[in-house]
Amino acid sequence: MSEPQILLQAHDVAKHFGGVKALHDVSLTIRRGEIYGLIGPNGAGKTTFFNCLTGLYKNESGHFVFDGVKLTADAPHKAAEVGIARTFQNIRLFGNMTAIENVMVGRHLRTHAGVLGAITRNRATMAEEAAITRRAEELLHYVGIHERAHDHAKNLSYGDQRRLEIARALATEPKLLALDEPAAGMNGTETEALRVLVEGICKDGVTVLLIEHDVKLVMGLCGRVAVLDYGEKICEDVPAVVQKDPRVIEAYLGGSVA
Amino acid sequence: MNEQLKKAAPWQRHWLAVVLIGVVLLAVPFVAALGGQAWVRIANFAILYIFLALGLNIVVGYAGLLDLGYVAFYAVGAYVYALLASPHFGLHLPFWVILPLGAAIACLFGMLLGAPTLKLRGDYLAIVTLGFGEIIRIFLNNLNAPINVTNGAQGITLIDPIRIGDFSFADTTTIFGLDISGPQKYYFLLVALAIMVIIVNIRLQNSRVGRAWQAIREDEVAAKACGINTRNIKLLAFAMGASFGGVAGGVFSAMQGFVSPESFSLMESITILAMVVLGGMGHIPGVILGAILLTALPEVLRYGIEPLQDALFGRMIIDPESLRMLIFGLSMVLVMRFRPAGLWPSPQRRRELAESAN
Numbered sequence: 001m002s003e004p005q006i007l008l009q010a011h012d013v014a015k016h017f018g019g020v021k022a023l024h025d026v027s028l029t030i031r032r033g034e035i036y037g038l039i040g041p042n043g044a045g046k047t048t049f050f051n052c053l054t055g056l057y058k059n060e061s062g063h064f065v066f067d068g069v070k071l072t073a074d075a076p077h078k079a080a081e082v083g084i085a086r087t088f089q090n091i092r093l094f095g096n097m098t099a100i101e102n103v104m105v106g107r108h109l110r111t112h113a114g115v116l117g118a119i120t121r122n123r124a125t126m127a128e129e130a131a132i133t134r135r136a137e138e139l140l141h142y143v144g145i146h147e148r149a150h151d152h153a154k155n156l157s158y159g160d161q162r163r164l165e166i167a168r169a170l171a172t173e174p175k176l177l178a179l180d181e182p183a184a185g186m187n188g189t190e191t192e193a194l195r196v197l198v199e200g201i202c203k204d205g206v207t208v209l210l211i212e213h214d215v216k217l218v219m220g221l222c223g224r225v226a227v228l229d230y231g232e233k234i235c236e237d238v239p240a241v242v243q244k245d246p247r248v249i250e251a252y253l254g255g256s257v258a
Numbered sequence: 259m260n261e262q263l264k265k266a267a268p269w270q271r272h273w274l275a276v277v278l279i280g281v282v283l284l285a286v287p288f289v290a291a292l293g294g295q296a297w298v299r300i301a302n303f304a305i306l307y308i309f310l311a312l313g314l315n316i317v318v319g320y321a322g323l324l325d326l327g328y329v330a331f332y333a334v335g336a337y338v339y340a341l342l343a344s345p346h347f348g349l350h351l352p353f354w355v356i357l358p359l360g361a362a363i364a365c366l367f368g369m370l371l372g373a374p375t376l377k378l379r380g381d382y383l384a385i386v387t388l389g390f391g392e393i394i395r396i397f398l399n400n401l402n403a404p405i406n407v408t409n410g411a412q413g414i415t416l417i418d419p420i421r422i423g424d425f426s427f428a429d430t431t432t433i434f435g436l437d438i439s440g441p442q443k444y445y446f447l448l449v450a451l452a453i454m455v456i457i458v459n460i461r462l463q464n465s466r467v468g469r470a471w472q473a474i475r476e477d478e479v480a481a482k483a484c485g486i487n488t489r490n491i492k493l494l495a496f497a498m499g500a501s502f503g504g505v506a507g508g509v510f511s512a513m514q515g516f517v518s519p520e521s522f523s524l525m526e527s528i529t530i531l532a533m534v535v536l537g538g539m540g541h542i543p544g545v546i547l548g549a550i551l552l553t554a555l556p557e558v559l560r561y562g563i564e565p566l567q568d569a570l571f572g573r574m575i576i577d578p579e580s581l582r583m584l585i586f587g588l589s590m591v592l593v594m595r596f597r598p599a600g601l602w603p604s605p606q607r608r609r610e611l612a613e614s615a616n
Binding site: 054055056075076077079080081085086088092093094095096097101104105106107108109111113114115117118119121125128129132168169171172 | 457458461462465466467468469470472473476477479480481482483484485486487488494498
């Protein structure tokens, strides 16, 4: 174990929208190889946290240290470059491209062919193109939707679209895969299949950060869980402890139960 | 296996079509010449517009960036050629220096336009590009003082034709007893250029860069999250499109022997955009069809309306020029109303529109 244990550290990350404090000095630590859950009621700031982490938003204060390097998150593509891939709460696929093309776009970051290569179709470009296609096929297999490879992304079922988004994210060779409510709108069977998939991804060496509403899924899947409420982290621990924390129960049920 | 074969060599499956197209392409300038050299020139312009429309197709069709100032790059290419190969400055550089130079300078202007518009999309982008096109035209119109660079509204005359050694594209040559006129020579040059731009379009479409453009068109945020540097990739689209505009401008200059700012009006930008949209955005055969129709239709109407009115009414009832624009405009409205994806859209785009209509 030469690699450091800690993959991501958030230090006092704050984000305001006008007068609304969406995130209030949130700090958390994600260890390499774990599945880390981020839960909280609607509007607690989970997605805002994701957006700050992946560079879609600029946080007013605080910073992230990823894999030992401080992130200067000024552009989302740079977050992807250092190894943070994400999916979106409201699935954002390239709807009019086929499933396999979506994953091939994910390979963009780790490939190099430019305009000249494309026009001359030289050997290096063709080899790279073949490698992109091969890898995309593998990833579609991996998430289990390879039969739909040549269908347009928008024509896939909801569950398959979620899987495709994960495949596209994995194509960027992430160290951290950030999933924003991947089980939203899924039925029991689909959620179970997703659980198996995420576990597999983690076993294959990708750390997972998971935002989820489905408490059962989070409790079954995550090694550790942080709870956000009104932009503040109110609790961080193993699921069994979090579940019994009175602050968490209050946040979710909106009142003291003690 | 069969799939692979289809992808590998479409021309092997369609060799008959390729031969036919080749024969037609060869015959066009000679058939057109029967009606006079004017028709050869019209054919030349049709091909020049194919070239321009396919250049614009990279920006609008692939990357989805609505550019209303495309003619600016055409103008830059034309003036680079005109200034470096005419008595205006007394420079007579050979075309193989000027055409690439024109492309490079147009490319530079493409990035100049691209840079401030990177954060804009849709309508806002269209307005800025429209302004850019006008700025260039106004500059060309007024750069005759204090130092006379562009000769203002009078334009630049006596521009050198394209010349390879003693072989000039301007005069008639006899090969194997066949007289080949200047416009006919330009025709073949333009066909060669058009084939080149078609190949570039096809190859870019199915490449890493082409996919990135398509991804940006589909969802820019998701494209960024996939690690695509959208700024560079968009600039690349502007630069590529602009370079083609620059080359087209250079050939235009050489072919006409004369340029003036009047040739680069907003109307011209809109016509080129209309070719792309009317034919079928992002679909190469569609764009080609659009370019041919929009070049040929006004000319056919120009020559057809007068005799037609004469035959029908025995006299001129409506001014042919007004009627021409009326028919032209009406046909555009009808096409967009009944075939919103264009006359010959890609199967994919047809589906997109069919679905959004439901």
